[in-house]
Amino acid sequence: MSGGPLSHLRVLDLTQRLAGPYGTQMLGDLGAQIIKLEPPGGDPTHKTPPHFVAGESTYYLSFNRNKRSIIIDLKEPRGRELVRELLGKCDVLVENNRPGAMARLGLDYASLKSDFPSLVYCSISGFGQDGPDAQRGALDPIVQAVSGSMSLTGEVGGKAVRAGIPIGDICAGMYAATGILAALLRREKSGLGEFIDISMLDVQVAMLGYQGAAYLASGKVPGPQGRTHDSYALAYCVSAKDGVDVMIAANAQRSFEVLAKAIGRPEIVDDPRFLTPADRNRNKLPLRAILDEACLKVESATITAALHSVGAPAAVINSIDRALAEPQVVHRQMVLDLQGQRDADRVRVPxxxxxxxxxxxxxxxxxxxxxxxxxxxxxELLGYDDAGIDKLAGVVLENPIHEKTQEF
Structure with a gap:
């Protein structure tokens, strides 16, 4: 039995929307005790349309498991005092306000460091705590646009397309969790806290990876690649006879030979244009034209089975419903069934x-x-009795009712 490797840690989570909540959910999944501190109106994602379960948005339900919620009005001086009281019981504070907002409340790292020298403090923002754009507002598609990552997504020759999942938010949350864990390890040796500055833009630029490095080396600006790969001719998507699209990776010689036979074109293996991987990369357009025509005459299962027989990667392009029902996904318990205290509080999430x-x-x-x-x-944490809590009326709130706008 285990509560997780971080069960000895407590996190005060002042984040809202997605990037911060995703990062603190990661820490909660690892066992950390997460106190989600919400403003009187609550995290806006409680009400994000279009889908709701028992009055809660599935957007909110996706990124806030393993947390406890407290409402404190930080505009009230007494509310800010309560935050300091809670920090006396916490190891980590995470926030994702625009730079300067926490300083105006007297709750920034500089204001807290002397009283809480071991506090690990993580700030997540769109553009970072400093620089000419630090005060710009940002959401996931904005940082995808500014970072250039959106320009790499879409069909060849087409317009830039936003990624179908919020990679700007999710990856910022992941980097925040990683930075927090690194700071906690440092604290084990030094006893000292740390300030962690996570910029969603920084994260997206870091994720440009080899595309960014290729531009910096060559000066050539890459564009959308669609369902192809600029380095490998046979990392490619084909459409089969049954209407199913298949992603293949037949770059190795044996994989190419098996694929050619499976689609009824074994002779292309001996075509001088396609003899080696380098040849195939130089002549990728005519090779892909042959594949496009031949694969339309073959069932998708034939293509995947042939490549799997030699250990080559290949997969049909799943819709989300098929992906979440994949036997491997089910076996790995990658769909969680969460049950709250009320019968209606039940949701399945990734x-x-x-x-x-x-x-x-x-x-x-x-x-x-x-x-x-x-x-x-x-x-439990601060030792207040009911009478003391009642005196905090207007500073703290309990269980407001969210408007139920739509149910599945």
Missing amino acids: GDPIKLAEAQRDEYQYPPHSGEHTRAILK
Whole structure:
């Protein structure tokens, strides 16, 4: 039995929307105790359309499991005092406000460092804490656009396309979690806290990877590649007779030979244009034209089976419903069934990809309703009794009702 390897740590989570909540959810999946501190109106994603379960948006439910929620009005001086009281019981603070917002509340790292020298403080923002664009607002598609990553997505010769999943938000959350873990390891040796500055733009630029390096080396600006790969002729998507699209990676010689036979064109193996991987890359356009025509006469299962027989990667392009029903996905428990205290509080969400042999979390908890644990947190962590909590009326709130705009 395990609560996870981070079960000894407590995180005060002031983040909203996606990037921050995703990062703190990662820490919660690893066992950290996450206190989600929400403003009186709650995290806006509680009400993000179009899909809702028991009054909660699936957007919110996707990124907030394994947390407890408390509502504190930080505009009130007493509310800010409560944050300091909570920090006395916490190891980490995470926030994703625009730079300067926390300083105006007296809750930035510089204001807290002397009183909480071991505090690990992580700030997530669109463009970072400094620089000419630090005060610009940002959402996921904005940083995809500014970073250039959007220019690499879409059909060859077409316009830039936003990635279908919020990679700017999710990856910023992942880097935030990584930075927090690194700072906690440093604290184990030094006893000192740390300030972590995560910029969504920085993360997206880092993820340009070999495309960014290729431009810096050559000066050639890459564009959208569609379902092709600029380095490998046979990392390519073909359409089969049954209407199914198949992604193949038949770059090795044996893979190419098996593919050619499976699609009824064994002679192309001896074509002087396609003898070696280098030849095939130089002549990728005529080679792909041959594949496009031949694969339309062959079932998708024939193509994938042939490549799998020699250990080559190949897969049909799944829709989300098919992907989440894949036997491998089911076996790996990558769909979680979360149950809250009410019967109606039940939702299935994508799962935790970190699999630990010795310290995997035993149970994943349903995301909290806004302010669900306000009273419990004040009692358990800060020692308030009911009378003391009642005196905080207007500073703290419990369980506001969210407007239910749509159900599945």
